Amino acid sequence: MSPVAQARAAIARINAADHLLDAFITVTPARAMAEARMLEARLAEGEAPGPLAGIPYALKDIYDTAGIRTTCHSKLRENHVPAEDCHVAERLRAAGAVLVGKTGTHEFAIGGPSFDLPFPPPRNPWNRDHVPGGSSSGSAAAVAAGMVRFAMGSDTGGSIRHPAAYCGVVGLKPTYGRVSRRGVFPLSWTMDHCGPLARSVRDAALALRAVAGHDPLDPGSAAVPVPDYLADIEVGVAGLRIGVPRAWFAALPGADPQALAAIKRTAALLREAGARVEDVALPDFALFAACGRVILAAEAFAVHARDLRERPRDYGRVAFQRLALGATITAPELVQAMRLRRELTDAVSDALARHDALLTANVLIPAPRFDALPDAMAAAAPMQMIQFNVTGHPALALPVGLHESGLPLGVQLAGRAFDEATLLRIGRAVERLTGWDRMPLPDMTRPAGQALA
Amino acid sequence: MDTEFDMLMARAGITVPDERRDGLLAAYRDLRAAVALLERAEAEPAHVFRLDPLGGA
Numbered sequence: 001m002s003p004v005a006q007a008r009a010a011i012a013r014i015n016a017a018d019h020l021l022d023a024f025i026t027v028t029p030a031r032a033m034a035e036a037r038m039l040e041a042r043l044a045e046g047e048a049p050g051p052l053a054g055i056p057y058a059l060k061d062i063y064d065t066a067g068i069r070t071t072c073h074s075k076l077r078e079n080h081v082p083a084e085d086c087h088v089a090e091r092l093r094a095a096g097a098v099l100v101g102k103t104g105t106h107e108f109a110i111g112g113p114s115f116d117l118p119f120p121p122p123r124n125p126w127n128r129d130h131v132p133g134g135s136s137s138g139s140a141a142a143v144a145a146g147m148v149r150f151a152m153g154s155d156t157g158g159s160i161r162h163p164a165a166y167c168g169v170v171g172l173k174p175t176y177g178r179v180s181r182r183g184v185f186p187l188s189w190t191m192d193h194c195g196p197l198a199r200s201v202r203d204a205a206l207a208l209r210a211v212a213g214h215d216p217l218d219p220g221s222a223a224v225p226v227p228d229y230l231a232d233i234e235v236g237v238a239g240l241r242i243g244v245p246r247a248w249f250a251a252l253p254g255a256d257p258q259a260l261a262a263i264k265r266t267a268a269l270l271r272e273a274g275a276r277v278e279d280v281a282l283p284d285f286a287l288f289a290a291c292g293r294v295i296l297a298a299e300a301f302a303v304h305a306r307d308l309r310e311r312p313r314d315y316g317r318v319a320f321q322r323l324a325l326g327a328t329i330t331a332p333e334l335v336q337a338m339r340l341r342r343e344l345t346d347a348v349s350d351a352l353a354r355h356d357a358l359l360t361a362n363v364l365i366p367a368p369r370f371d372a373l374p375d376a377m378a379a380a381a382p383m384q385m386i387q388f389n390v391t392g393h394p395a396l397a398l399p400v401g402l403h404e405s406g407l408p409l410g411v412q413l414a415g416r417a418f419d420e421a422t423l424l425r426i427g428r429a430v431e432r433l434t435g436w437d438r439m440p441l442p443d444m445t446r447p448a449g450q451a452l453a
Numbered sequence: 454m455d456t457e458f459d460m461l462m463a464r465a466g467i468t469v470p471d472e473r474r475d476g477l478l479a480a481y482r483d484l485r486a487a488v489a490l491l492e493r494a495e496a497e498p499a500h501v502f503r504l505d506p507l508g509g510a
Contacts, residue, residue: 290487297484309466320470321477327465328458328481329488336491 003043003054003098007036010056010100013147017444020128022120023141025061025071027101032056035098050096052210057092058151060139061102062109063194064183065089071119072185073105075314076307078118086183087218088152088194088211095210100148103138109154109187110135110300111319113370121370124167126407126442130367133163139197140167146441150198150207156187157296158363158385160195161397161412166367168399168408168439170204170427171197173385175418176392177222179208180215188299189220191292191389200437201398201427205229208420224418232421237429238274240422242267243355248285254382255364262400262409267359269433270426280351280358288344288387294329294337295390301326345391349417352393356422358414360384362397366407388414396423400434454482 001009011029018024042049059065062072064082071077089099104122106112112134113121122137124130125145132141136153140163143151153160155173164171172195179194186192196207209230214223244267249255271277301308304323312320351358363383388395395414403409411430415423431437458481462469469477 286487287490290490293484293487294491305465309468312468312470317473317476321473321480324462324465324467324469324477325480325484327467328461328484333488333491340491 001054003036003039004033006054006056007032007098007100010148013145014100017145017147020444021123021125021141021145023103023122023138023145023147024058024101025073025104025119025138026069028068028099031068032098032100039096039098050094052092052206053096055097055150056100056148057097057207058101058103058139058142058148059089059099060105060136060151060153062105062154062185063088063102063152065099065102068102070102070185072108073112073117073119074107074316074319075118076311082183084183087180087215088184091211091213097210103136103142103151105137106135106159107316107319108185108304108323109156109159110322111316113137113373114316114318116316124367124407125444126168126367128444129369129371130407131166131370131373133166133363133367135159136163136171136197140164140169140171143167143169143197143199144442145444146199150196150203152194152207152211153197154184154187155193155195155389156191157292157389158383160193160197161362161385161395162383164197164397165362165399165410166408168410169197169199170201170399170431171195171397172204172208172420172423173388173395174208174212174420175222175394177220177224178394178418178420179211180218180221182215182218186303188296190299191296193389201424201431202230202233205233205424222418227421229421229424232425233428235425236273237270237426240275240356240426241354242270242275242277242426243280243351243358244277245282245351245358245360246279247281248384249361249364252361252364252382252384255361256366256403258403259361259364259366259409263359263361263411266400266411266430266434270359270430273429273433277359280355282351283344283347285384285387287340288390291337291340291344292386292390294333295341297326298329298334299326301329341390344387348387348391348393348414352416356415357426360412360414362410362412366403366405366409385412393417394420394423396427398427398430399436399439400430401436454485
């Protein structure tokens with residue numbers, strides 16, 4: 001399809017379905033059509049306007065966009081219009097991608113889903129009575145609904161991979177330092193990662209290729225060469241060694257048996273395809289969770305301390321409660337967390353020295369209903385994603401099948417630092433082996449509660 | 454623990470709205486349990502700091 005046709009189709013899909021999903025906070029049809037026409041003119045003149053020429057995409061509404069409001073889904077920044085684009089938006093424009101809008105999120109990428117914010121929470125395209133996960137909620141919903149080929153999210157404790165799992169899309173948290181965070185509103189400087197959510201592993205690879213690379217203006221950005229992620233993506237898994245840290249998730253309270261079975265089935269498929277799949281021992285998951293929680297709480301409080309003091313009621317209830325908690329972390333506790341972080345990172349790197357990747361759980365339940373969520377501050381759902389924010393290793397969320405309720409189930413792969421290529425290669429194999437690459441879009445035209453394909 | 458929590462919020466200059474206090478206090482108790490797990494970090498080498506005498510021998 002031509003850039004104009006692609007942009008027109010994306011906008012039509014958004015117009016037809018977003019009133020059901022609230023995936024977008026801001027849609028930018030005029031700007032998208034202007035960009036698409038410009039790309040089409042360049043193509044007509046024989047130019048090559050980039051590897052993503054004409055592909056419509058969306059940005060989570062914490063990514064700065066020049067002249068387009070960037071709200072962080074919060075009253076505190078409801079009318080904030082940045083003067084400059086974030087680095088990722090610059091890179092995607094240079095690659096020829098066409099921005100069609102900004103997607104809903106948990107407030108400041110931490111507080112949600114919430115109904116006490118200026119914008120409604122996005123809904124799950126597989127069943128609109130159910131949450132889409134978060135915090136990159138709208139990005140996942142927009143991709144799952146076929147509005148865009150890919151959308152950018154951010155991930156500090158699982159915020160790309162969690163909604164990817166609930167919405168049945170691919171979510172990639174790259175290695176820490178792989179993608180610049182410049183111009184993206186921070187939650188936790190040493191835990192934040194930017195990455196794509198996409199309908200397919202191939203699209204996630206294409207998007208990563210466009211946004212990865214060194215940015216000297218992000219102090220956390222790494223000067224590591226970016227490979228062609230598509231080069232070996234169809235090679236398969238024969239001969240690869242894949243470790244399964246089964247003790248992390250096998251007896252996790254609250255885990256749905258079908259979610260556990262999905263991991264087991266994925267391991268069997270990989271084994272049948274020629275991979276060597278074996279159990280691997282790693283430190284207790286509770287250590288990763290405690291470490292990540294303390295660092296995230298302290299750093300997020302540092303970001304928000306002033307506004308929490310001066311404008312507490314402008315935060316939604318969930319964001320306020322989660323962010324204010326950081327005021328209770330002491331300096332020695334943060335130091336201990338950072339020391340433990342090094343130990344845990346070394347342990348994961350050691351395991352990955354013996355294995356090409358890890359296969360593990362992501363979130364071990366299908367998406368819950370909005371009206372069945374536990375209290376926001378009560379015990380968390382059975383999910384295990386923060387460990388790779390603590391260590392910085394790349395992690396890929398993959399849909400692998402449907403729960404008996406009709407909602408998606410997924411698994412998570414993690415890999416060596418800066419080796420996203422192997423993750424994408426395994427991910428593409430899983431997509432093919434499970435048949436998820438032939439899964440039709442969910443039918444959102446049905447009333448909520450009956451929206452399953 | 455309630456008093457400790459109130460003291461920490463006051464020290465940080467944060468006024469917790471009444472309707473949000475119970476939820477925050479519950480989360481604080483849960484966080485304290487997580488913090489207790491951190492005490493095991495002992496042998497990690499990156500933070501072993503040795504200051505050589507300034508100006509050398």
